[in-house]
Amino acid sequence: MPIERTLSDLRSRLGGYEKIEEATSRTSIADLEDARLIFINQPQLTKFCTNHVSTAKYNVLTFLPRFLYAQFRRAANSFFLFIALLQQIPDVSPTGRWTTLVPLILILIVVLSLDLFSYPSLSLLLDHFCEHHSRCILDCFDGHFLFTSEPHAMCYIETSNLDGETNLKIRQGLQVTAHDKDADSLSRLSGCMECESPNRHLYDFVGVIRLEGHSPIPLGPEQILLRGARLRNTQWVNGMVVYTGHDTKLMQNSTRPPLKLSSVEHITNTLILALFGCLLAISLVCSAGQTLWKTQYGDFAWYMDLNYGGAANFGLNFLTFIILFNNLIPISLLVTLEVIKFIQAYFINWDVDMHYEPTDTSAMARTSNLNEELGQVKYIFSDKTGTLTCNVMQFKKCTVAGVAYGPEEEGFGDPTLPENLHNDHPTATIIQDFLTMMAVCHTAVPEKTEDTIVYQASSPDEGALVRAASSLGFVFSGRTPDSVIIHAVSGTNLLCDNSIPRGTTCTKKSMYCKLLCIKGTRAALSHHCGMLGEALHRENDVALVMDGETLKYALSFEVRQYFLDLALSCKAVICCRVSPLQKSEVVDLVKRQVKVITLAVGDGANDVGMIQTAHVGVGISGNEGLQAANSSDYSIAQFKYLRNLLLVHGAWNYNRVSKCILYCFYKNIVLYIIEIWFAIVNGFSGQILFERWCIGLYNVIFTAMPPLALGIFERCCKKENMLKYPELYKTSQNALGFNTKVFWAHCLNGLLHSVILFWLPLLIFQHDTVSWNGKTPDYLLLGNMVYTFVVITVCLKAGLETSSWTLFSHIAIWGSVFLWVLFFWLYSTLWPVIAIAPDMSGQAEMLFTSGVFWMSLLFIPVTSLLFDVAFREQLLFTQPFHSIIEFTSLSLRVKRSFWKNLVDEVQELEAKAQDPGEENGVVSQSDVIRSYDTTKQRPAQPQW
Known part of the structure; x- marks a missing residue:
């Protein structure tokens, strides 16, 4: 019979399984040509997907392209690659051919080493292989089960990894095969199955099975076991594989982890492009200046041979100035940030306040690229079961015949209840009935292991009741088909269903972020989470609750904007019974449309999608495994630790990274803009003011430590104050520390400092000040003097930016100045002992014996920083x-x-x-010793 006719008949029989959807969201249920045909115990006519699943970030083929793509997404890396290519052109580079390419390669090697060896989630090969074929009876697949160890082909499953629900679900196989319990019966089965093609809908399945000697039997979702579900209270299951590998519904709901960049990096990339535009403009002006100078003075400067080697060529001059001024963008910025973020990640890992003692689990930063992103989160998307709640229920209190039992401490240890039961109390009979009902009125299944009994219940509430009854002497040890099953729960917080008290979980919500709860359990559980309170203090006192089926239509293209507007106008949004892909779609909708930093937190495999979609993903190492933690950017052991992660580490890291980036651009502008001022007085010849090695070591040694100190040890406030005053989080949340306005303000500040640090020494030396040995200063002595002032000024500027002084701060600032002085002294004495830098010979002696230098040292750096001290941020922008x-x-x-x-x-x-x-004086110790007589008998103790 054709597949089309079979599915048509199937729909007529199973109208309840048919889904009416828009054309844009139609699944393979309606794609008749894609329906799957599987033969039982026969060779397959169609080659199906294998069960090979790879979860690696890199593999052998994609390793190099993906790594290079991730690195050259950064504008700074792309810029320096461009400069390295320009330096390969002959007669263009004034600084050599390898001065940019070699540092860039070293940077990439360092980053690659961190990626491969520092974080366990980024290892090169994390492939997981499970070989299954369509007629094998194994796990790790979506399959239809034929018979089980339980009567009537029943089995219990838990789907927490799929939809977040921890309650046990019952699945039942076909009665035709329910009594086949051996491999021979399984091997004798013959027929075929026709079903829908692979899709992502967890609660939908349409199919028909045709066994020889039997009429066609319809199949629905109750006859399917999905990959990711866990068998409970069932020893074994035999069946046939339907979907394998990436065709399974779990993999259909998974998404590829994106390459995440923080918003600070995005802004930095944009500003680097803008600064590159300024660099092009400056190079163009300098090239034009050189042409004008040659036109005006070329005939008088015949000895310079300006036409030699194409020096008059405007295009080559333009490229020369680009290479000369390329250090306006600091190449050390990337390495500095990598080191800083790497250490910041270890600070998160070492935080004892986020260490969970019962499981000996610490927080873990699985990536360091998003440390500062933790300080800008505005929307939190949270799973409920196991995340907002610990998914652990304890029997706390009860009331029997109007008498309340249960102390305030942890657990239930009230001895009054068993005493009243055994001492002929008037309520003894009622207590006995109460405990009996607790022991028998439930759906729990006992699992006996030696002398202990473990109860597997459909909900944590039932398990708590059964365990409490067992501890009070009413032990449930088994059940028969004649058992009466009712739902009865108890707890501190109560819900009502036909006036029967029920227990529920509760959490305290105290965050300065908007919270959206995406979960798989009943929406009523959120009433006690503070999200559905009686008074929702907002312009609209409304909460939005939506299940997965409704969300499917709300996320369609036609109405998704209306859904978003409605959700943003509510205080709380709760989506229940949603698939993993729907979770990620909701996060992606807010992420793209609202343009805010989002954070997703969850603890199960069904949360992986939204964790990877959000700007920052946080996984919780809970009772549902480590899938979410291993796929996250940061993992914690308890939801409460999210407070420390955001308010402390997030705010600190944002402040540190922002100051480090701004300072790196500032210090490079101070030094290299001076080359522009020097070009004005040297006829735009491309001559450099400073010695080449001094230029090369400026970022590597002499000013390397201050940005490290700012990025690692800077703290705007102590941890206690960050937690005590959550309002402090708004500074980083609203990006007040790093934005376009702040960036250009620092650039203008560096420009002002460069003007003072160059033109004032030039004015001092304009009359040819004579040194003690009769020599007059040349351009290199002026350059060394200016260079010294620059190092001192930028180091003192780092001190002004420091809010929390530590020992390393002092070492970084004063040690950097000392390193330059030491290097300068040694470097100027090498020649002629070592044939290096003969033009630097004696420069330190001439400079340090000059009275003009020491007078300028007290005057010029102080003058540069007067503006910074007078107009500090605390005074103008509090x-x-x-x-x-x-x-x-x-x-x-x-x-x-x-x-x-x-x-x-x-x-x-x-x-x-x-x-x-003195009046109140006491006897001295020496007088006490002299008056002490051990030979005298002590008086007896008086009788009272």
Whole structure:
């Protein structure tokens, strides 16, 4: 019979399984030509997908392209690759052919090493192989089961990895095959199965099985076991494979992990492009200036032979100036950020406040690229089961015949209940009935292991009740088909269903972020999460609750904008019974349309999609395995640790990275803009003011430590204050520390400093100041003097940017100045002992013995920083943390004053006590020893 006719008959029989959908969201149920035909115990006519699944970031083929693509997405790397290519053109580069390419290769090697060896989730090969074919009876597939170890081909499954639900579900096979319990019966089966093609809908399945000697039997979702589900209370299951590998519904709902860049990096890339545009403009102006200078003075400067080697060529001059000024964009920025973020990741891993003692689990940063992104989160998407809740229920209290039992401490340890039961209390009979019902009225299944019994319940509530009854002497040890099954739960927080008390879970919500709960369990459980309170303080006191079927239509192209507008106008949005792909679609909708930083947190495999879709993904190492934790950017052991991760590490890292980036651009602008001022006085010849090795080591040695100190140890406030005043998070959340306005302000500040640091020394030397040995200064002595002032100024600027001084801060700032002085002194004494830099010979002696230099040293750097000191951020642009720092400092001074006065009073009283002449004086120690007589008998103790 043709497949089309078979499925048509099937729809007429199974109208309940048919889905009416729009053409844009139609699944393979309606794609008749894609229906799957599987033969039982026969060779397959169609080659199906194997069960090979790879979860690696890289493999052998894609390793190099994906790595290079990830790195050259950064504008800085692309820029320096362009400069390295320009340097290969003959007679163009004034700084050599390899001065950019070699550092760039070293940077890529360092980043690659961190990717491959530092983070377990980024290893090169993490392939997982499970070989299954369409007639094998194994796991790791979607399959139709034929018979099980349980009666009537029943089995219990848990689908927490698929939809987040932890309650046990019952699946039942076909009655035709329910009594076949051996391999021979299985091998004798013959026929075929026709079903829908692979799709992502977890709760839909349409198919028909044709066994020889039997009429066609329809199949629905109750006869299918999905990959990712766990067997419970069922020893074994035999069946036939329907979908394998990437055809399974779990893999259909999975998404490829994206290459994530933080918003700070995106802004930095944009600003680097803008700075590159400025570089092109500057090079164009300098090339034009060189042409004009040659036109005006070329005839008088015949000895310079300006036409030699194409020096007059405007295009080559333009490329020369691009290479000369390329260091306006710091090449060390990328390495510095990699080191800083790497250490920041270890700070997260080492935080003892995020260490969970019961399981000995610490927080783990699985990537360091998003450390600063943690400080800008505005929307949190959270799974509920196992994430907002611990998915653990404990029997706390109960009331029997109007009498309340249960202390306030952890667990149930009230001895009054068993005493009233055994001491002929008036309520003893009612207590006995109550405990009996707790022990028998449930759907739990006991699992006996030696002398212990483990209860597998359809919900944590039932398990808590059965365990409580067992601890009170009413032990449930088994069940028969005649057992009466009702649902009865108890707990501290109550829901009502036909006036029967029920227990539920509760969490405290205290965040300065909007929370959207995406979960797989009942929406009623969120009433006690603070999201569906009686008073929703917002312009619209409304909460939106939506299930997966409704969400399918809400996410369609025609109405998704209306759904988003409605969701944003509500205080809380709860989506229940949704598939993993729907979770990621909701996150992606908010991420793309609202343009805010999103964070997704979950603990199960069904949360992997939204964790990877959000800007930042946080996995919780819970009871549902490590799938979410292994696929996340950051993993924690408890949801409560998210507070420390965001408010402390997120805000700190954002502040550190922002200051580091701004400072790196500032210090490079200060030094290399001076080359532009020098070009004005040298006829735009391309001559450099500073010695070549001094230019090369500026970012590598002399100014390398201050940005590291800012990026690693900088703290705007202490951890206690960050947690005590969550308002401090708004500074990083609203990107007040790093944006286009702040960036260009730092660039203008560096421009101003470069003007002062170049033109003032030039004015001082314009009259040819003579040194002690009779020599007059040349351009190189001027360059060394300016270079010294630049190093001192930018190091002091780092001190002004520092809010929290540490030992490393002092070493970074003062040590950098000392390194330059030491290098300068040694470098100027090498020649002629070592044939290096003969033009630097004696420069240090001439500079350090010049009175003009020492006078300028006290005047010029201070003049440069006067503007920064006079117009500090605390005075003009006060942030919340400035007030907190001031308040904390004031409180500390008050406390110190109090303790100082108290210590003075105590010392005064001690002095009086040691003086026998004082009225309240005591006998000195020497007098006590002299009057002590061990030969005298002690008086007896008086009788009272």
